[in-house]
Amino acid sequence: MNPLICAASVIGAGLAIGLGAIGPGIGQGTAAGQAVEAIARQPESESKIRGTLLLSLAFMEALTIYGLVVALALLFANPFVS
Amino acid sequence: MTILYSLSAVEIGQHFYWTLGEYHVHGQVLINTWIVFSLMLLLAISTTRSLQALPIGNQNLIEFFVEYIRDIAKTQVGQEFRQWVPFLGTLFLFIFISNWSGALIPWKVIELPNGELGAPTNDINTTVALALMTSTAYFYAGLRKKGLGYFGKYIEPTPILLPINVLEDFTKPLSLSFRLFGNILADELVVAVLVSLVPLVIPVPLILLGLFTSAIQALIFATLAGAYIGEALHGH
Numbered sequence: 350m351n352p353l354i355c356a357a358s359v360i361g362a363g364l365a366i367g368l369g370a371i372g373p374g375i376g377q378g379t380a381a382g383q384a385v386e387a388i389a390r391q392p393e394s395e396s397k398i399r400g401t402l403l404l405s406l407a408f409m410e411a412l413t414i415y416g417l418v419v420a421l422a423l424l425f426a427n428p429f430v431s
Numbered sequence: 432m433t434i435l436y437s438l439s440a441v442e443i444g445q446h447f448y449w450t451l452g453e454y455h456v457h458g459q460v461l462i463n464t465w466i467v468f469s470l471m472l473l474l475a476i477s478t479t480r481s482l483q484a485l486p487i488g489n490q491n492l493i494e495f496f497v498e499y500i501r502d503i504a505k506t507q508v509g510q511e512f513r514q515w516v517p518f519l520g521t522l523f524l525f526i527f528i529s530n531w532s533g534a535l536i537p538w539k540v541i542e543l544p545n546g547e548l549g550a551p552t553n554d555i556n557t558t559v560a561l562a563l564m565t566s567t568a569y570f571y572a573g574l575r576k577k578g579l580g581y582f583g584k585y586i587e588p589t590p591i592l593l594p595i596n597v598l599e600d601f602t603k604p605l606s607l608s609f610r611l612f613g614n615i616l617a618d619e620l621v622v623a624v625l626v627s628l629v630p631l632v633i634p635v636p637l638i639l640l641g642l643f644t645s646a647i648q649a650l651i652f653a654t655l656a657g658a659y660i661g662e663a664l665h666g667h
Contacts, residue, residue, distance in 0.1 A: 404654070407647045411606065414613030421616065 354429050362420035369416025373409040380405055447546040459543055463551040467529045496524070500653070507657030508664065511576075515660055518568055522561065523653035526552060530615055530645030534622075534638055550615050550645075558612040562604035565656040573663030584666060607655060614648045 384402040388395050422428075449458040478493040486494055500520040504512040508519075533550020541548055551557045573581040585596045618641035625634040 403647060404651065407644070407651050410644075411610040411613070414617060415606075415609055417617055418609050418613045 350430055354427075358423045358427050358429070362423040365416040365420045365423070366413070370413050373412045376409045377406055380409070445546040447543045457546070457554055457556065459546045459548050460551050460554040460557060463529070463532070463538075463548055464557070467525065467532055467551060470528055470532070471524055496520075500524075503650075503653055504657055507654055508661040511664060512657075515568075515572075515657065519653045519657050522565070522656055523649055526561070526611065526652050527646060527649035529557075530649060531642060533615065533619060534641050534645065549619060552611055553615045553619055555608065555612045558608040559604070561611070561652070562608035565607060565659060566600070566604045568656065569659040569663040572660045576664050581663070587666075603659060607652065611648055611652055614644060618645060 380402060384398050387398050446460075447458040449456040449461070475493070478489040483490060497516075497520070500523055501512070501516055503523070504516045504519050508515050529551045533553060538548035570581075573584075577583075585593055587596075622634050622638055622641060625637055
């Protein structure tokens, strides 16, 4: 087992999640802010807005999850460590 | 205390292998899938055994599920939604029950020689199978509606976009399967790591959050499958 590959994998796993969380974080913040604004403007349509918001938040979260999948593959099923 | 710690040991990539011919099968996933199947069958049979015109008791529950799924199918697939209700409903209920069973049933009590029981959807083979089923379903829907003219959508709006349109058919099942697999595995990992740090009380809110997100994931999978089928039926 090559120590260089191990170290690089661990760093790569950390970066995959850390960098992958930036974009969806910004996106979720924007979406949630707009949803709050919409609810403040039209409180009667709150339930509909909430449903749509949750669905779209889950879509954005999926992007970070892809990073997580890559990180897990690097940590637990690394193809380069043999 | 040590029992609690050993209950929460994180195991990834450990499987309880069965050998079928030349293939190695992840036995723990199959056992869990069968348990989920039998739970679903039990639910369906026990609630629809004596149907009444005015629903009483458990029949209300199953009618609520059916109406909910019909609603999803109607909004996503469009007019010809009726024949797709069973498919979308099966996807939704299977994913929903397997996600929740992974969080709610204390699988660790049952000892396996290797690997551990958990939600069937935390194994990527299950989610890839579900995603490929969805792909087959929307190809079938499009081909049956439009015949070979279905492939005309690849050169719309311009033939320059052909590679991207072809690529889309591969990214759809990829993102479907990774989204579900990653979310469920992440939920279980977060709970397992927290339990190994603080075994009592503290993980409970996160388990609840996990229940919430896994229900949302089941909804998203069914919604997206419906949306893909609807897209194949109607074009963009």
